[in-house]
Amino acid sequence: MKRPNILILGAGYGGLTTAVNLQKKLGYDEAEITLVNKNSYHYESTWLHEASAGTLKPERVRYEIKDVLNKKVHFVQEAVEKIDIKNKRVVTNIGELTYDYLVVGLGFEGETFGIEGLDKFAFGITNVNDARKIRDHINTQFAEWASQEVSEKDDSLLTIVVGGAGFTGIEFLGELANKIPELCKEYDVPKEKVRVICVEAAPAVLPMYSPKLVNYAIKALTKKGIEFSVGTPVVQATEEGVKIKKGPNEFEFIKASTVVWAAGVRGSRIVEESDLPSKRARVAVEDDLRVPGYPDIFMVGDCAFLMNKETERPYPTTAQIAMQQAITVAENLVAMVKGEETKTFVPNLKGSICSLGNSDAIGNVFGKEFTGKSASIMKKIIDNRALYFIGGTSLVWKKGKLNLFK
Ligand SMILES: Cc1cc2nc3c(=O)[nH]c(=O)nc-3n(C[C@H](O)[C@H](O)[C@H](O)COP(=O)(O)OP(=O)(O)OC[C@H]3O[C@@H](n4cnc5c(N)ncnc54)[C@H](O)[C@@H]3O)c2cc1C
CATH class of the missing domain: 3.50.50.100 (FAD/NAD(P)-binding domain)
Structure with a gap:
C-alpha cells in the first residue's frame, strides 16, 4: 500500500517541532515525511533581537536542521513559492512537491500597516x-x-x-x-x-x-x-x-x-497569495488545527489564527503556542494515518518573560510576576527548553544559554 505523503512547509518552531514529533511517532512504513525550508538552518526567532543589536553572534541563533532529524524525515532546502491547494502541490524555486497531508508553518513577516516609507x-x-x-x-x-x-x-x-x-x-x-x-x-x-x-x-x-x-x-x-x-x-x-x-x-x-x-507582524505572503481563506496572511483553523473545508491541511504557528473562546480574543502568535500546536498537529497526523479521530488543540499558556538585556527582565509566569535577575534566569531556562524539545540535551549543550547568572 502507498504510504501517505506528509509535507511540512517551514522549519521554524511550528514546522520543525511537527517534524521532530512525527519522526518519533511514525514508523518508516507508515508515512513519507518531507520538510521544506529555504535555509539549511533553523533559527531561534525569539533570539533575533540579540543578533540584531550585536549582543549575540548570528551563528549562535541558528543550527543545521539535519542535526535534529533522523532518516525518517526527508529534508529539502527549497524556497516555497506557491501553495496550489486545488492540485495538492507546492511550487518551489527548484520544482514541485505533492502531498496527501500538508502542514503550513511558514512563519511571520513584518507588518508596516501601509505607513509610507x-x-x-x-x-x-x-x-x-x-x-x-x-x-x-x-x-x-x-x-x-x-x-x-x-x-x-x-x-x-x-x-x-x-x-x-x-x-x-x-x-x-x-x-x-x-x-x-x-x-x-x-x-x-x-x-x-x-x-x-x-x-x-x-x-x-x-x-x-x-x-x-x-x-x-x-x-x-x-x-x-x-x-x-x-x-x-x-x-x-x-x-x-x-x-x-x-x-x-x-x-x-x-x-x-x-x-x-x-x-507588528503578519503571516507569510505565500499563505496570503494561496487560495486558503486568510486575513493578514493568517488562516482561521478548526479546533484540531485543520483548515475548515480542507481536512488535509494543517496550519501551525504564526500562519494560524485561533480564537481563545474564554477571552474572545485571538491567541497571541508566539513560539510557545507554535510549539504546542505542532505537538497536536503531529498527534493528529498520526491519528489520521492510522484512521483514528483527531483531537482538539488545548493551549497551555504558561505566561511570558520579556527580557530587558542580558541580565534583567520582567514577566508573568503561572500567574506570578517576576522582575530583575530571577526573571532573566527564567527567560534563559525558557530559551534552553525550546532547544531541548527539538534537539535534546546535545542541542542545549551546543547552542544553549548555559550561563544563567550572567
Ligand atoms: C525578536 C523576537 C522576540 C520574540 N520573543 C518571543 C518570546 O520571548 N516568546 C515567544 O513565545 N515568542 C516570541 N516571539 C515570537 C516567535 O518568534 C514567533 O511567534 C515564532 O517564531 C513563530 O513560529 P513559526 O514556526 O510560526 O515561524 P518561524 O519560527 O518564523 O519559522 C518559519 C520558518 O519558515 C521558513 N520560511 C519562511 N518562508 C519560507 C519559504 N517561502 N520557503 C521555505 N521556507 C520558508 C523560515 O526560514 C523559518 O525557518 C518573538 C519574535 C521576535 C521577532
Whole structure:
C-alpha cells in the first residue's frame, strides 16, 4: 500500500517541532515525511533581537536542521513559492512537491500597516539576515560619525528610532541599551551623542503586562538612556528619519539614520497569495488545527489564527503556542494515518518573560510576576527548553544559554 505523503512547509518552531514529533511517532512504513525550508538552518526567532543589536553572534541563533532529524524525515532546502491547494502541490524555486497531508508553518513577516516609507527605509527584525543587516548598519553609522571632521559631525548617524513598544521592540531596546556603551568605546563616541528613541502609537507600553511590570521596564531602560515617545504614531519614514504625530495637527520629524520597525507582524505572503481563506496572511483553523473545508491541511504557528473562546480574543502568535500546536498537529497526523479521530488543540499558556538585556527582565509566569535577575534566569531556562524539545540535551549543550547568572 502507498504510504501517505506528509509535507511540512517551514522549519521554524511550528514546522520543525511537527517534524521532530512525527519522526518519533511514525514508523518508516507508515508515512513519507518531507520538510521544506529555504535555509539549511533553523533559527531561534525569539533570539533575533540579540543578533540584531550585536549582543549575540548570528551563528549562535541558528543550527543545521539535519542535526535534529533522523532518516525518517526527508529534508529539502527549497524556497516555497506557491501553495496550489486545488492540485495538492507546492511550487518551489527548484520544482514541485505533492502531498496527501500538508502542514503550513511558514512563519511571520513584518507588518508596516501601509505607513509610507517604512518598507523602504526601516529595518525589520524577522530573520537572521535582517538581524545581521541591522547590526552591521549600526556599526557603520558609528564608524562614519567617528571618521567625520569635528566641524561636520552629523549626530543623526547616532540616532536610532525603534518603532513599537511591544515585546520585540522592548527586547531589542534592552539589548541596544547594553550594546551602546560598547560601541561608544569601540568608535570613540561620547555616549551623550547617542539617542535611542522608542516610538509607540498606542497609549501604553507592553500592554500584556501589569502597570507595575511596565513601570519597572520603562524605568530600567530610561536609566540606560532610552527615550520613549508614547501615543505618537509614526506616519512616515524617509531616508532622513521618521515623522511622528504628536497631536491632531502637530508633527515632529526625528532625524535618524537607523529606523528599526518592530511594531507588528503578519503571516507569510505565500499563505496570503494561496487560495486558503486568510486575513493578514493568517488562516482561521478548526479546533484540531485543520483548515475548515480542507481536512488535509494543517496550519501551525504564526500562519494560524485561533480564537481563545474564554477571552474572545485571538491567541497571541508566539513560539510557545507554535510549539504546542505542532505537538497536536503531529498527534493528529498520526491519528489520521492510522484512521483514528483527531483531537482538539488545548493551549497551555504558561505566561511570558520579556527580557530587558542580558541580565534583567520582567514577566508573568503561572500567574506570578517576576522582575530583575530571577526573571532573566527564567527567560534563559525558557530559551534552553525550546532547544531541548527539538534537539535534546546535545542541542542545549551546543547552542544553549548555559550561563544563567550572567
Ligand atoms: C525578536 C523576537 C522576540 C520574540 N520573543 C518571543 C518570546 O520571548 N516568546 C515567544 O513565545 N515568542 C516570541 N516571539 C515570537 C516567535 O518568534 C514567533 O511567534 C515564532 O517564531 C513563530 O513560529 P513559526 O514556526 O510560526 O515561524 P518561524 O519560527 O518564523 O519559522 C518559519 C520558518 O519558515 C521558513 N520560511 C519562511 N518562508 C519560507 C519559504 N517561502 N520557503 C521555505 N521556507 C520558508 C523560515 O526560514 C523559518 O525557518 C518573538 C519574535 C521576535 C521577532
